[in-house]
Amino acid sequence: MSAEPTLTARREDGLDIPLLVWRLAVPLLAISSAPLGGGIGVRHWIVNATVPMSYRRDDPDVHLTELAARERLGGPGVGLLTGVDVAEVVSAEEGGVRVWATVGLGDPIWAAAPPAAAASGPGTVNIVVCLPVRLSPAALVNAVATATEAKAQALWDLGLPATGTSTDAVSVLCPPDGPEAAYGGPRSEWGAPLARAVHTAVRAGGGTGRGSGMPWSDRLR
Template structure:
């Protein structure tokens, strides 16, 4: 149902820049907050691409569309960007649910910080991709995004961070487009409970590594 990603590269700025590519054997139903392919609907592929921490393009959706075209991808898909090296993706499995997380915590924030003014784009980013083996209703898909976000925030608390995420985090939940429909995606539902545990484990594991090394993809490319 949920194909494993391949690690590939594109040539950019004189470097081989990594990206993760999923090509789904058949279209999956997805809900996503991604800048490219966000919303609810069928999706045929997904990319999660590393970028430099200095990344400042005002059109990341167009950039991701260019990357997809360069890979020969057609049809509806999802595109994500992150400042970390996507080769460091963390995978977690729980009772049929599969989670992939790239965890960049260079710019953690509190969502409801009363001192926050404006928005400074820094692509550290926690990207979470989730595969669930049963068709979810549209409401359950949206509920699953909330559940995954709660589990991410719990992981960050366990890491000792006073943060709920970063300003550029994205979540994607994918499931079969057909078959019996599960109505719920909350943290005590059939699929929400194992998903929450897997997300928590993946984000916590990735966060430990990221906080210990503090390395972005840019640092790795520069040999730091």
């Protein structure tokens, strides 16, 4: 995986809208909750795209496929959307595990909120994790849970009574070959540094001046 994503932009509705693109040097095994490329499989690229808060498309997978085509990205990939400026991506690394997070906290929620609870504003936390070793299928699932727990801990540390937002997404990538690490929990060999790196990135992204949840489109006013 490249050391850093490339920040670019695309022209839509008369606006230059930011876009992060990871061009993977080699395809990686991924588990993801993204609207494009979700599930488990080998992926060739990742896109994290800012969208205006007026976004109303009900086919985000098609939209992200179009964005990937504009960038000439081939093969299956992972596509993420957010209402915040992806230029504010925060990265962290620990023990060979690399994490990138774009943090929008305009609508922090409890996951187990009552049915009557309604979203009050924009908010998306997108997390991309890259590990240097292959994880077993079970460990990949566990790694997603570990990343989510670490995100929730970061929000608590930021003073937010919340576990995340209603539109968060996590993507964990690792080599598709080699000996498998069997565990991805927060006290495992690879889950522990993963958790700390996610916590660092989300907490930094949600700190003063970053991740405030201000929609990207609001910054144009």
